[in-house]
Amino acid sequence: MSTRYLPIGHVGRAVRCHLLLALTLLTALVAPTQAAQVDNIRLWAAPDHARLVFDLSDHAEANIFTLDNPRRLVIDLDQSGLDTDLSSLELEGSAITAVRSGVRDGGGLRVVLDLSREVEPRHFTLPPNEQYGHRLVVDMEYPGESAVQNPIDPIEAMIREQEIAANRHHGEADGESPRLDPEVVAQQPAAPHPRRDIIIAIDAGHGGEDPGAIGPSGTREKDVVMEIARRLQRLVDDTEGFRAVMIRDGDYYVGLRQRTRIAREQKADFFVSIHADAFNSPRPNGSSVYALSQRGATSETAQWLAASENQADLIGGVDGNLSLNDKDEVLRGVLLDLTMTATLNDSLAIGGQVLDQLGRVNRLHKSRVEQAGFMVLKSPDIPSLLIETGFISNPDEERRLRDSGHQQRMSESIFEGIQAHFHSNPPPASLLAWQRDNQRTPSGNEYRIQPGDTLSQIAARHGVPVAQLKQANEINGDVIRVGQVLRIPRS
Ligand SMILES: [Zn+2]
Known part of the structure; x- marks a missing residue:
């Protein structure tokens, strides 16, 4: 009704308004005006x-x-x-x-x-x-700077290790099939024992743009786990027969798959990822130790097998003697399953030792090794643990995680657990294995205390409980002095 009386200029203005609006909308679609x-x-x-x-x-x-x-x-x-x-x-x-x-x-x-x-x-x-x-x-x-050039096949690595061990026993290092003629064996001096270090890959969780969990007073998980990782690194590097490899060596992010790849590239004997838990309530507290779940291991086996279908070149490429290229895929699957089962068993064993030690310096969130499908635990051939050092979401534990004394005690107990395992199960080519086979416990059953030693470290290194070590040496308290000679009891 009203249009009939509307002045013509008014209509024109209305049309212009619509046009303007349309233009504005169009501009908004083409390029957002909100800069x-x-x-x-x-x-x-x-x-x-x-x-x-x-x-x-x-x-x-x-x-x-x-x-x-x-x-x-x-x-x-x-x-x-x-x-x-x-x-x-x-x-x-x-x-x-x-x-x-x-x-x-x-x-x-x-x-x-x-x-x-x-x-x-x-x-x-x-x-x-x-x-x-x-x-x-x-x-x-950075092209060419990737931490890993080629993924290493775990089965191939396992077979190579076996061959190295066999060659050493037979005094051969040239890769020919071992000759079993005893006279030949007797004439050829055995290759020197490698006495290599046991390599501990230390993975400080998160990093860079990924801060991890954040505590009520603003503590960032990536920072405290790096502190603990660095302390662990020093302990490992200061111990004869061990060497640390840092998966991330600064405040930057490393992809989860890349973390396991770096560990394999560095030929790690053990991988430990250090984290701090968080929960949406401040109450939960305590440390937890995780190994890979059986289900995670199984699906990972399937994945490795699937990937290996496309990796024939890689598998056959390193050394014809070691190639599984011509072997049955079923055999390959069985071998991989065996490797992963053995690896998981080792992870659980080390996890138990670490949990024992952690329980002495912190509350435990769970009293047994838990299992979950964490990506970083999925190396088929490297025993791996993820340690939640504590709940950063718990105000008291957040404070402890920042405390240097607590960080030191955490890293010491982690390493004591690791050492306890490797002293009873040293890899064949390691210095520790050589020492065991040659009864090279320093001067028989005695040990002279070195700077930086702690009683619990010495005990773990010799595979004896601290209490027994103290009793044998009539030590009360924890005070020891450099140069003091301890009697190492038979455990
Ligand atoms: Zn974390």
Whole structure:
């Protein structure tokens, strides 16, 4: 009804309004008018890659490309601006030598990284979570720096170890089939015992952009587990016959599969991943020790077998003598199953020893080794444990996890558990095995105390309970002195 009396100019204005609205909507669809601001930039430098993370006020898509002469990486963000100081970015340890920014023609942000080496860039965006808002992640992989060149086949590794052991017994090292003629054996001196170190791979959980769980006073899991890992590393490296390998050696993230790959590459005898639990209530507390679940192990066997179908080159490639290429897939499956079962049994045994020791310095959340399908525990041939050192969500335990004395006691008890196992089950080529076979317990059944020794360490190293060691030497309390000679009782 009212249109009939509407003045013509009024109609025109209404149409113009609609047009404007339509235009505005169209513009909004083509390019969001709400510009995303870059509020902060973080850099995580790892040996084989660098990760740059942009905190954004809103979702934004990036266009990323490399330029040569000089080598640069360009990151373009449409309709975005910079709200942070790039000069505060710590570039040390990364391939980035300088960072610049500018405004692109037609608006938008351009960030240019000067690079000291070739990189393979990859990027993705992340939606907001509890800790962060919108993020743009730019990964720069360093070609050729991957911690692992080739995955090593666990069955092949097992057979190789057997062959090495057999060759040593028969005085051969050339890979020919062992000759059993006793005279020949007698004439050829046995190859020297390798007396190698037992390698303990230490995996501090999380890292870099992944802080892990966060305690009520803001303690980050990635930081406290790194403290404990570093203390464990020192203990391992200070002990004859052992050597530590750090899976991550700084504040950067390592993929879960990559963590087990690094352990295999480093020929680890044992893998321990260190974490701190969190729960949505402050009450739960105590340490837990996890081994892989049988189900996780079984599905992993299936996966290794499936992958091996496509790995014929790899399996046959290293040494014809060791190749399983021509062997039955069923046999292969049986071997792999046996390996994984043996590995899991070792994991559970070491886990029991570690739990025993942890129970002396902390409450235990569960009194037995638990089993779960954690990805980092899935090495088929390396006994592996994941240790939840405590609940960071429990205020009291959060405080303890930050305490250096507590960190030290945790790492000592973890290592004592590990040592107790390897002293009774040393790998054949290890120094510990050689010492056992040659009864090289220092000066028979005596031990002279070295700087840094603790009673419980000495006890674990000789496979005797601390109480028995103290009793045999009439020690009250925990005080020992360097140079003191302890009698080692037969356990
Ligand atoms: Zn964790």
